[in-house]
Structure formats: C-alpha cells, structure tokens
Amino acid sequence: MPQDVASPAGQVAGTDLTLLLENLKTVLGMAHVLTDPADFAGRLVEDRGLYQGHALALIRPADTEQVSLAVRLCRAAGVAIVPQGGNTGLVGGGTPYGAVILSTERLNRIIDIDPLNATMTVGAGCVLANIQEAAAEADALFPLSLASEGSCQIGGNLATNAGGTAVLRYGNARELVLGIEAVLPDGRILSDLNGLRKNNMGYDLRNLFIGSEGTLGIITAAVLKLFPKPVRRATAMVACAGPYPALALYDKLRRENADTLSTFEYIDRFALQTVIRHAGCTDPMTEIHPAYCLVELTSANPADDLDARLETALAAAFEQEVISDAVIGTSEARKDALWRMREELSEAQKSEGASIKHDVAVPVSRVADFIETATAACKDYMPGLRPCPFGHFGDGNLHFNLTRPQDMEDATFLKEYPNFNRIVHDIVHEMGGSISAEHGIGQVKRAELKRYKDPVALAVMQQIKTTLDPDGLMNPGKLF
Template identity: 45%
Template sequence: MPDDILEPFRALLGEGGVLTAPDMLARYTLDHRALMQGETPAVLRPRAVEEVQGLVRLARRHGFGLVPQGGNTGYVGGATPEPGRRQLVVSLERMARIRAIDPLNFTLACDAGAVLADAQAAAAAHDLLLPLSLGSEGSCRLGGNLGTNAGGLQVLRYGMTRDLVLGLEVVLPDASLFTDMRSLRKNNIGIDPKQLFIGAEGTLGIITGVVLKLWPAQSFRATAWLQLAEGAPLPEISALVRRESADLATTFELISASSLGLVAEMRGTPIGLRTGPGGAVLLELQASSARIPLDDVLMGTLERLMEQGWVEDAILAQSEAQRREMWTIRETIPEGEKHAGGSFKHDIAVPVSRLTDFLGQAGRLLAERMPDVRLSFYGHVGDGNIHYNLVVPKGEDRLAFSRAVEAGIAHDLYALAIGLGGSFSAEYGIGRFKRDLLARYTDPARRALMATLKRGIDPDGVMNAGAMLEDGAA
C-alpha cells in the first residue's frame, strides 16, 4: 500500500498514533489463541473520542474497514483483521482514562480502553467493588469486555457485563456519536439503544466510554474446596448453597480431576488439594460487613451438603495465602491445557438444572466417539457455564486436531447442549471462529434481525466486517 494513503491518519492521530512496522503489527494481527494470522496495513491508536470520529471519517473516505480491538485476549477471533478485507485495527489502548467515580451513587465512568484491573483498582480505592472478574483482567480492556458481553468468575451473583452497564458512548459507522453516559438506574424512556452495542463485537460501532455499576467492597470472604462424592448432583448442590448462604455465594467453580491433573503436570510438583470421585468445587462467600458471620454460614452450608452425602470432605481456607492458592489452581487450568499441547475449547452453557444431564450424556458420547482423548472440564457451573475441552493428544498437530473436532464431535456436543435448552457460546462470543455455528444453530428470525440491525446501522460494512455474521447474511 502506498504510504501516503495513511498520511491523513498520521496527521489526525499524532506521534505513535499509526503503527505500520511489521514487528509492531504482529501483536495486533495474531489472535490470542494463535489460530488465525490476520492482516492489516496499519494499527490506529486514537487518544480521544474526537479522534475516533475523525478516523472513521477517513476510513470511509479511503475505503478501509475498521476492526476495534481491546486487549486482544478474546478466544473467537473477533478482534483479528481478516486477510484480504483491507481492514485497519483500531486499538483503544491510548484511551484508558478513569473519567469519574461517584462513591455515593456507586458508579464508575471510564474510557473503553481502560484495563479491567485498573478499573477494579479505581473502584477499590474508594472501598467499592467492580465485580467483573476474568483470568485476563490484567490485560483485557473494557471495550472488549463490552463488545463480547464478557462473563467470568462472579456471574452467579452479579451477572454478565451487560448487567453492570448503566451508560455507554459509541462512535457510529457514519462517525456520529451516540452518547448516553448517564449513571441512572431508572431511566425508562423507550427503546434502550446502548444494549445493541453490548455483545455486538464491534460490528455496529466503536465503544469509547462506559458507566458501570459498583458495589460495596466485599472485604470479608469465606472460601472452601469441596471434594464431591460419586454422582454428586451439581444442580441440587448449587441450589442448596444459594439457599443456605442467603445467596452470599459469589463463585461456584467446578474442577474435574483431569483438569487438576493438568495443573499438577505443568507445575511438576504435587498439589496439596485433590478432587473427590465427583470432582471438586471451589466455593466462595463474600460480604461487605463484618457483622455477617461468613465462616459460620459456610460451615452450616457444608454440614448440610455432607448430611446429604454429596460432599466427602472440605478444606476451608485459613489464610489469604491458602485462599489465593485455591484460586491460582483454578485460574491456571487453561495454562495447564496449553502446557499439555493445547485444547479444543467448548464454551457451553445449559440451565443449571440440566448440568448433570449434560455431563452424563456428553461423557457417554465422548467415550463412544473419542475414547482415548483427554478431557478437561471445569467452569462457572453456578451459572451453568461449562468449559468442556478436549486436550490435543501428544504428537498430534494442534490445528489439525482442532479441525477434526470442529467438523465432528463438537457438533454433537453443541446439539446436546442446545437440546437441553443451552447454548454453544456461553461467554466467549461468536467472532470469526463461530460464524458457522451461529448460522447453524441460531433461530432464523434471530439471525435475520441481527442482519437487519447490521444493515441499518452500518450499511456500508465499515465496522468489523466478517465478525459474527457472514457477508450478506440474512
């Protein structure tokens, strides 16, 4: 591409605003899981909303598409520019301000390029909690969290990203600015346009700002590692935990023996925790007041679980270090899979009441179709989300294995989940890797409505073309 085509962008964005050197582009064009090598002539790095509006005008004038990108930590290729599409990456990493915090209104306003951990810290400085919590929170950015409607570890109590949003600011494909950055919890003035952009993966506009709900800091915790008995019914356990704890449970994480084994292999040393025949659950209760006897509540809950014969043993964290170790084990399962050679990731959701049904039927299906494959399943089962991952066999090519699974048993697992009232994408989104699944498993009326919205808001296909919807989808 002639270099002078990018000169208007350089004039607009200033020093460091346009990256073109191949070594600089590399980290923006390879997706997080190294499944797709993208292509772009340049990465644009605006510093303000006005610059985002300006670069959209320039892109339209010169026939470029735009791919918004946060921390590039997504799992489905939604922020990766496709080869041949003449797309520029728009990174919001220089738009990372904490705009305002209102401790009495329990709200936080941020640029969309703010790193999630920085937003959490800004809330914590005022003794408040931003409950969105992900394994990638040290590098993912709020715009990406909003674009994918990220889930994470505390959905059980606080909901998905969508449930945390009060206000939004978006640069639209015609370079106009939609701004609704009010911090109101009640604002019933008709259709709520901001909801269109949450989970849209940058296909309808570039999110530049957000107002988020906060909660009182949850300074008091009680954490336990539960060893489940054979056949322990997860739906009943989850329901009992919620009732007995007065719904103070923030996390209810299932960890299978195979997933724990991957962490142990990666470490090369024994782990001081183990699963029961039914796996393990990492359970945590949190409160903002010392007047709530969390340890007593947790102990009473565990007693009920053991009386039912569902839990064989439990270890209660006696210190912050012990609690952190429990969480480190849970959070390093993906690294354990990677260390073992990688995995094909099924991000499945079913109603909590159907968890046991899914795990039983999926296990039988896998034993019949791929009896030698190593399974790693874990996840946020308190909200019905199971990461049902197949580890690449030793000596096999990761990409070839992924293609084989994708063309074969993955469809059976997705069909099983959907048949139980579930979904093939719980929290990762659609991106470029799951476009065919959206077309295959989603109701035609839903797809048609999505395509109508895309055409109505972005008729020229400027915003993240190829993500979520196939070209010309209807």
C-alpha cells in the same frame, strides 16, 4: 480448526491508501499511525494462534473525537476497521484481514467515580484490573473478574459481554453497565453516559452495542456499576463424586446462602490435575476425587461469620453424602492458593497439547446432564480423548474443553473441530442452551450461529448490521 476467515475488506489503491495514512497522521499524530508490520505483529494473531491476519496499519486515537475522525476517514476511503482492546479474545473476533486496526489502548482514563451513585465512568481502553483497583481505592467493588484481567480492556469486555467468576452474584458485563459512549460506523458519536438505574426514554441502545463484538461501532467509554466492597470471605475447595452431587451442593448453598454465595466453580479431576502438574499447585486433598467445586461466600458486613456459615453447610452436605471432602481456606494466603487452582487452569491446559474449546450454557438444572451426556458422546467418538469440563456452575456456563489423546498430533486433533462442534452443540441445543455463553461468536462460531440461531432473530440482527454499517466496514467477517 477450519480457517473460514473473512476475505480482505476495504482494499484501496496505493495512492489512496497513502493519502488515508497521511490524513490519519494529521489527525492522530505521526507516532500513533503505525505501518511497519513489526510494530503490530502481536495484534495479528488470535490468542490461541488459530487465526493469522494482516493489516494495513495500526492506529491509536487518544480520545473519542479522534476515534470519530479516524472512522470518518476510513469510511471515506472504503477501508475496514477492526477495533482491538487487549486482544485476549478466544474466537478470532479481533483478527484483521486487510483492515486498519483501531486500538483503544490510549482511551484509558478513569473519568469519574461517584461513590454515592455507586458508579464509575471509564474509557474503553482501561485495563480491567486497573478498574478493579480504582474501585477498591474508592472502598467499592467492580465485580467483573476474568483470568485475563491483567491485560484485557473494558471495551473488549463489553463488546463480548464477558462473564467471569462472579456472574452468579453480580451478573455478566451487560448487567454491570448503566451507560455507554460509542462511535458509529459513519463516525457519529452516540453519547449515552448516564448513571441512571431507571431510564425508559425509548430503545435501550446500550445493550445493542454490548455483545456486538465491534460490528456495530466502537465503544469508547462506559458508566459501570459499583457495589459494596466485601470485607469478609469464606473460601473452600470441595470434593464430590461428579457433576450430579456438585449440582446438589450448589442447590443447597443457593437456598441457604443466596445472600452471600458469590462463586461456585466446577472443576473436573483432569482439569485440576493440569494445574497441579503444570502450574506448580499442590493437591488440596490427600485422596483423588472425580470432581471439585471452588466455593466462596462474601459479605460487606464485618459482623457476618461466613466461615461458620460455610462450615455448617458443608458439614451437612458431608453427612448427606453429597460431598466427599472439603478444605476451607483458613488464611487469606490459603484462600488465594485455592483460587489460583481455578485461575491458572486455562493456561495450564496448553501444556497438555491441543484443546478444542466449547464455551456453552445450558439451564442450571441441566448442567450435570450436559457434562455426562457430552462427555460420553465425545469419548465414544474418539477413544483416548481427555475431556476437561470446568466453569461457572451457578449460571449454567461451562467451558467444555476437549484435550487431545496423548498419542495424537495437535494438527490431526484440531482437524476434528467441526465434528466435535456438531456433537457438543447439538446436545447443547437439545437442552435449550446456547453455543456461546461469554466468549462471543467471532469467526470460530459463525457457521454454528447460522445452524442454531432462530432464523428470524438472525435476520433482524443482519438488518440492524446493514442499517448501521451499510458498507460492512466495521469488523467485517465477525458474527456474520
């Protein structure tokens, strides 16, 4: 993996740094300005270990006002800031280089729940799983769901416009937010915490910050949409001969069950085998199949017989030879076991050795074409390669991961990152797709963004960045 990282930004003379740290301690409290590297060592490394950074300090403001004061102090000293939530990102977007790490962990309050307006206002440091739990206690659903939901924070989810397994039904993070509060690079507070579904008072600044990866400011709070809590679900693992039958099954289920179809996850056989081998999961079927789909229908109506609907649809698909087999979860425990095979996939992959990961999106109509074309191209380039495609078939987002050949060293394989990026991303681009579906750009895809993004769009993005952050101190080296 090429270590094309940002050069240290915001370096200041020792006496100036000492003064900055003393001022930060005055504003935030001694206990929340950490300078011993041992206190924030885990925050210097990207989740997969691809990037190792260094920082001047770790600060932990308690509220938006403290974030604002800290940003003003750092700006006056010419010191860069890297916002961090749970640090679960996969593109090096939260790795600091000579900057102050600003943790949002103390901004973790559920500020308000309005069941009638179907909204929840939360601090950026709230862990996603805690938000889901608070919504459930209010007899509602917050549908954003990720493998890292037990540790990732909503501010980071919004900063990267996270997707997850429920995008098919509810949309990605951007579609789940009505209002935000953010601290700008000059310390001003942008306050737009409204719960309005319709609001045409000028530019939609909310969406400027969602997906900006902390380069335009720091999201400190958000108003989230809530949905009726599902009380029925029907879950199945379906086997098929490959991506084309899987796409045909998705189209059938979408047409017949669009009101209840919440999940349609594609899982290649090698991907399934990794969770069987390394996560203690049991193969749900007696025979081996080339591909699988995790399908779930959900409803807030207790009268809906979703099991019958799913069984009817799958029986018809079997008769039409679209699918080869299916296992329907007959109990909540069995449904959870089927889900576990998808949820453990990313972690189980690590046990197979180094993996070159691609988080891409193509039009739904092209997902099968992409899997077939990209798989063949990558295996032609490197015999023995073990492709591991899986992901959110219904919204066109695939995690096209490539596991090293069994007889190759990790370091040797990772040196091929640029070559595989070119192979995969060229195919994505030719199919009218995106090289980043839900993980962001960070450091990993900066050069790729320049290659594939419309140059006018890229120039406008840079103008916005320069206008809001003329000193380039907000998460420098990421995206641009």
